[in-house]
Amino acid sequence: QSVLTQPPSVSGAPGQRVTISCTGSSSNIGAGYDVYWYQHLPGTAPKLLISRNSNRPSGVPDRFSGSKSGTSASLAITGLQAEDEAAYHCQSYDSILSAVVFGGGTKLTVL
């Protein structure tokens, strides 16, 4: 079981908006540790999509946005495109485990 909880799958039609949640606890997200999001297409290297909760690295389209509140974080994707079909993973740090922690990953399907 992953320390951070994500829905196994989400889907949306092209052009629509989808959100992916990442739920943690008081020892990780709720303790103020930053959340990071990665996009991962099969057979490729995962890509850092959102840094420090809501910051987009250079080259990441502004269709991707991140937010954090309390013990949870969310990734929103607007204007869905077929190329967005991938797995999305959230990451943070847990102070009790003294370890990097990830969510279980969410598979986005573009209908």
Place this chain on the structure above:
Amino acid sequence: DVQLLESGGGLVQPGGSLTLSCAASGFNFSSYAMSWVRQAPGKGLEWVSSISGSAIYTYYADSVKGRFTISRDNSKNTLSVQMNSLRGEDTAVYYCAKNPNRGVQLWSPFDYWGQGILVTVSS
């Protein structure tokens, strides 16, 4: 461009050993901490280990502590992990990942990743 290329994966029997390597290029290797992250079939990502740019400091997930040893050769821009006493649950794709700082900050992201290498532990 940053490039990370893993090698050394394959099939190994339970209890066996394997060493993975990661060849890095496109950045000043010794200036950045490096890590290994794995993904078991059908599961999420799992952090395995991290090492500082100087190689002085190392960190391990509890699941591999005492069995895996991370190391780096800054003269060859190479990251390695020696995996001993391998178990079925170590079966995964192993990714080499770059950290954005010289020191290991486990609350920081992995800003670049390799494409991964498969390790299968089975008899």
